[in-house]
Amino acid sequence: MKETILNTLKKIEEDFNVKILYACESGSRAWGFPSKDSDYDVRFIYVHQQEDYLTIDPIGIGKKRDVIELPINDLLDVTGWELTKALRLFRKSNPPLMEWICSGIVYYQAFSTIEKMRELSSSIFAxxxxxxxxxxxxxxxxxxxxxxxxxxxxxxxxxxxxxxxxxxxxxxxxxxxxxxxxxxxxxxxxxxxxxxxxxxxxxxxxxxxxxxxxxxxxxxxxxxxxxxxxxxxxKTLKISNPNFTPRLDELFRETLEEVWSL
Missing domain, CATH: 1.20.120 (Four Helix Bundle (Hemerythrin (Met), subunit A))
Known part of the structure; x- marks a missing residue:
């Protein structure tokens, strides 16, 4: 099954002209209670080429979607988030994203971005x-x-x-x-x-x-x-909102340099 997932991810890179940084399982398999007929909930984070970000309309505006979703079938449910979307959600300690980077079932990981996010996660955790x-x-x-x-x-x-x-x-x-x-x-x-x-x-x-x-x-x-x-x-919790934006901006730029300078 992993080979099928990896082939699917490779085709996504080719079809959408992106680089996938990370792909994992999310859902009942990652949670430890799959059924015999459970599908594979594959979630991934990807990055566009540098020139795609150097435009007057940022990714996520209009037709420049920040999500890639494949048609769901009986076997695979595959969805990915573009890196700037993922980092904005990470800044808010978004639980689904936090679960992705903590998943015990990793199908693919390239470059250093996800490890850097994991290192930041305990500080960002809200x-x-x-x-x-x-x-x-x-x-x-x-x-x-x-x-x-x-x-x-x-x-x-x-x-x-x-x-x-x-x-x-x-x-x-x-x-x-x-x-x-x-x-x-x-x-x-x-x-x-x-x-x-x-x-x-x-x-x-x-x-x-x-x-x-x-x-x-x-x-x-x-x-x-x-x-x-x-x-x-x-209701008793004190809400603190440290500003992680500069570090996440830096991480985004580091990723572009690492991925596309090869």
Whole structure:
């Protein structure tokens, strides 16, 4: 499968006349709970040629898109962000982007840009931004999928993971690991709750469909309580906005020099 992904990335470079800096897995495979029929959520960061940036209309304006998206099929979901877009989001500690650069499944990495971003990530990390993201995700999924006597049981993972990620940020003041089993091991104490989570995880990994089943009250009660508690916690956070723009401007220029001077 990796060869297919690498061939797809190579064709993107040729078709769009760009250089790909980094490509990784994002989604259930990176999170540690893929289903037997899970597709591959490939995410990448790319850079245009230097002259494409030296225009009066910057990348992202009008027809000069800052995203490359391939048609989704049963096997691959491939999306990339242009570097200046990625760096603007990085400046805001954008959680999806932070997850990309922290992914444990890397398909491709070239040049030094991503390593430099990783070195900056602990300084740029903004707890409030990431907490809001994970809590909004958890609250929306909880409200949409886990109400009523019969629920889509697999959706528990899409509420549990952001809740545990938010708990991690609260406890350690750092960006959480992507892998769901790591979050469970660290954040959930031994007992009935952990047993229910681990049972669901084993079923999902074994290929159980996990469609409509009776609601699991121990999970619903935990999630409802924690979402409310963490929402209150976010109100106590002091928001700090250091100016990382000069360093990220420098990183962008360094990337152009490194990529296109070869």
């Amino acid at each position: 707890p409030h931004s990431c907490l809001y993201h994970y809590l909004n995700m958890a609250a929306n999924n909880f409200r949409e999928y886990l109400q009523g006597d019969q629920v889509k049981i697999k959706k528990y993972f899409y509420v549990l993971r952001p809740v545990l990620a938010a708990q991690w940020i609260e406890r350690f003041n750092e960006f959480p690991p992507l892998e769901f089993p790591s979050l469970v091991e660290e954040m959930v104490p031994e007992g009935e709750l952990k047993e229910e989570i681990e049972t669901l995880l084993k079923r999902k990994m074994a290929g159980d469909e996990l469609e409509l089943e009776p609601r699991i009250d121990v999970l619903n009660n935990f999630l409802n309580k924690e979402i409310i508690r963490l929402q209150e916690f976010t």
